[in-house]
Amino acid sequence: MGTISEPSKKRLVLLAQLLLQQNNGRITSAAINRLTGWSDSLIRHDISSIGFKGGFSNGYNVSELREAVCTALHIGDQDTRLNCCIVGLGRLGAALLDDSIFSGTEYEIVAGFDPNVNRTEILRSTFPLYPASRLESVIQAEHIVYTILTVVDKDAQQIADRLADCGIRGIVNYTNVVLSLTNGVVVENVSPVTALKNLSARTGGSRI
Amino acid sequence: MGTISEPSKKRLVLLAQLLLQQNNGRITSAAINRLTGWSDSLIRHDISSIGFKGGFSNGYNVSELREAVCTALHIGDQDTRLNCCIVGLGRLGAALLDDSIFSGTEYEIVAGFDPNVNRTEILRSTFPLYPASRLESVIQAEHIVYTILTVVDKDAQQIADRLADCGIRGIVNYTNVVLSLTNGVVVENVSPVTALKNLSARTGGSRI
């Protein structure tokens, strides 16, 4: 089996989702290659790296493989609840309050925060909203592990510092700010502008 | 100089942003290391890979370096306009209509689309909204290069196929669907759920 490389982890997260989209009962590495562009040998290597050996000459059983991928990556386990919060309830943050986005996943938004008390009073959601001053106490009380960060750029680093201090494990960063983090907090940068810049860098600018 | 590796590109995109956040006039690779966690030698290597040689024994001139990084990656050039569109005007897509998100960047949202004609009629924005049937004609007429995809999951692949067919260069994918793409279209996957799963995979699940 061995260890799972970082690039493998990202591919396997997508593979788990891809398998969920499959209606066929079996799938081969060549078929996954056609759907993703990853080479067939790389796919087999990734699957081998999680110790799964259920493949036959007609490929893998889709749901069996998905199960194995999820177990190896610690994702998609319905019996696990991972409490999350949203910090920043502007237009983007408010859009994510729609918790149908997270339904069917192990992630549960259990709190929202905003430095602006008005917003936490006006907005409606299925979970409680708090002023940012209560960040530390609520995160500890609710055992929140991940934060979706949608504050305005100027507040981002300061909030991130407070999140790191109170033991958050990871941040999904929708701001443009490059966050400096301590305590092993991991970040996924998913701001629309950063994503567009990554596209530009990868495609060589796409000038017309 | 040589070629810029893919991981380097991602770091350099963030570095450009980080330099923008800096108020000091000069910065060393050791200081960047403290802010990002990337090793100082890796940072120097990245900078060397774009052919920049402006470093001295007190580090780099921040704005000079930023300029060089942007030029090498084809990002942040104010004289270039890269036309983009948003497809899917649900809660999340509508939140991105706020084009202050993109102000100060070279990306300009010039059109919004939704399969649901109602939404394109009700919503207000500074740029025109169209029914999805006009996707191909508007993308060609407006020279749109990138798409921000915020449709519901079930429509995502079908829309992506149409985008690839009409020559879009890249997609910022806010859906959970793993898109299959042709014509060299590149994708950045930034769905909140995928981002959270990446956090889980990297942190080993963060169970409490």
Add this chain to the structure above:
DNA sequence: TACTGTGAACCTATTCACAGCA
């Protein structure tokens, strides 16, 4: 002195090639 710039060394990730198996 305190840094950068850069080849060489090392380590990681991907592809190759083929034995093994239903």
Add this chain to the structure above:
DNA sequence: TGCTGTGAATAGGTTCACAGTA
């Protein structure tokens, strides 16, 4: 036969080490 599983080979990325420089 048509696939997987996997060690070996190759390619790619990161770190090391140190010469060069203001």
